[in-house]
Amino acid sequence: MNTVTLSVVRAQIGDNQSQVNREESNNNKKRGTLWGQRKSETAKTGAMICGACERELPEGSYSGEQRVRRQSSRRCEECVAAGNQLVLMRKGRTRPEEDDCPICNLPLPLDTNDNDTKQSIFQACCMKSVCNGCVLTARKRGMFDCPFCRTPTPDDDESKILAMVQKRVDAGDPVAMHSLGQQYQFGLLGLEKDVTRAVELYERAAELGTKEAIFDLGCIYDEGTDVEEDIAKAIQHYEAAAMRGDVSARFNLGCGEEDAENYDLALQHWMISAKMGFQDALDNVKTMFMEGLATKADYAGALRGYQSAVEEMRSPDRDEAERISPRAV
Ligand SMILES: [Zn+2]
Ligand SMILES: [Zn+2]
Ligand SMILES: [Zn+2]
Numbered sequence: 001m002n003t004v005t006l007s008v009v010r011a012q013i014g015d016n017q018s019q020v021n022r023e024e025s026n027n028n029k030k031r032g033t034l035w036g037q038r039k040s041e042t043a044k045t046g047a048m049i050c051g052a053c054e055r056e057l058p059e060g061s062y063s064g065e066q067r068v069r070r071q072s073s074r075r076c077e078e079c080v081a082a083g084n085q086l087v088l089m090r091k092g093r094t095r096p097e098e099d100d101c102p103i104c105n106l107p108l109p110l111d112t113n114d115n116d117t118k119q120s121i122f123q124a125c126c127m128k129s130v131c132n133g134c135v136l137t138a139r140k141r142g143m144f145d146c147p148f149c150r151t152p153t154p155d156d157d158e159s160k161i162l163a164m165v166q167k168r169v170d171a172g173d174p175v176a177m178h179s180l181g182q183q184y185q186f187g188l189l190g191l192e193k194d195v196t197r198a199v200e201l202y203e204r205a206a207e208l209g210t211k212e213a214i215f216d217l218g219c220i221y222d223e224g225t226d227v228e229e230d231i232a233k234a235i236q237h238y239e240a241a242a243m244r245g246d247v248s249a250r251f252n253l254g255c256g257e258e259d260a261e262n263y264d265l266a267l268q269h270w271m272i273s274a275k276m277g278f279q280d281a282l283d284n285v286k287t288m289f290m291e292g293l294a295t296k297a298d299y300a301g302a303l304r305g306y307q308s309a310v311e312e313m314r315s316p317d318r319d320e321a322e323r324i325s326p327r328a329v
Contacts, residue, residue, distance in 0.1 A: 051086045052079040072239055073257070073265050089268050091243035092250065095276055096211075099245070101131040102148050109313045110247060110277055119318070124164040125151035127175040133317030136324075162189040169201075174208035177201045181213065185226075195226035206237075211244040218249060242269070247276045254281065263293045271298065275305030277313060282306045 047056045048067070052075045059067065061076045072088045095107050101120065108129055109119035120129045126149040138147035145152045154160035162183070168176030181201030187193030199220065205213035218237030221230045235256065241249035254269030267288055273281035285302040288294035 050076040050079055051088060052084040088239055092245040093272050096245040101134055102128045103130055103134040104315060106315055107313050123148055124161045125149055127168055127173055131318055132321035133315050136321040137317050158189045174205040174210040177205035178210050178213040211241045211246040214241040215246050215249045247273055247278045251278055251281050267294050271302050274302040275309060277306060277309030
């Protein structure tokens with residue numbers, strides 16, 4: 001089938017001025033073999049863990065096709081016959097509460113395309129992303145400070161913004177650790193680029209469960225430009241982030257499985273990602289349908305799920321904010 005470009009563009013957390021997009025590189029060929037590569041876990045015991053029922057079963061309990069898969073995406077024959085889903089596919093199918101705007105409580109729009117205007121603003125004072133609808137409403141009422149915590153906005157003063165972020169890092173806020181990590185990864189807010197420091201901060205945030213930090217670690221190991229490329233580590237991080245409801249991580253897992261020609265797994269990942277409102281995933285499901293790799297029902301289900309996710313992310317305030325010039329927001 002046509003190669004689906006792996007063009008996840010991830011909105012970076014930053015202040016209003018320093019939002020940066022990152023585009024993931026496509027490591028198709030290398031990854032194709034690595035994703036399908038079997039680990040030597042059976043060497044000693046002859047037993048393998050099923051990714052659905054999580055039982056340790058003798059090698060013979062798996063079909064040849066399943067045996068060569070990673071633990072997280074392998075099912076025993078019993079689970080295949082019963083249609084038991086992988087744990088990887090059961091978890092993280094909806095967006096977590098932390099993805100909601102803290103003011104209107106609606107899920108934040110997915111800022112995944114660098115051609116789009118950002119649809120929410122990250123507040124360095126309280127580490128909250130506030131949707132443009134709520135920002136607009138606050139400004140109409142004459143409030144130009146942070147719409148969530150009312151801290152005066154430091155405007156373009158990078159050193160003030162950095163001090164705010166640092167203060168929250170010192171207080172042990174994992175969202176701040178992730179944000180500071182991004183400033184180091186890209187050399188923003190007047191900081192010298194320092195990927196080692198960024199990885200340290202991401203790891204601290206990841207340990208505390210920040211899915212964006214887990215996803216970014218996955219990207220760093222996947223790209224291998226600033227650290228040594230490690231696809232196994234990248235997958236591990238994408239899986240952990242996806243199971244916490246990270247839409248981009250879920251999408252990337254689909255891309256990896258497609259490269260490895262595990263089309264059934266690719267479809268499952270993209271279906272989940274599409275139903276969370278990610279358009280690229282919906283497009284890929286459509287392509288699979290046109291190529292005969294997905295059914296019409298799959299595509300219809302993905303489309304319905306996508307539309308309702310998009311609907312959930314809309315509100316009259318957000319629509320109004322989108323209509324008017326982004327500069328005015
Ligand atoms: Zn099983
Ligand atoms: Zn809002
Ligand atoms: Zn605030």
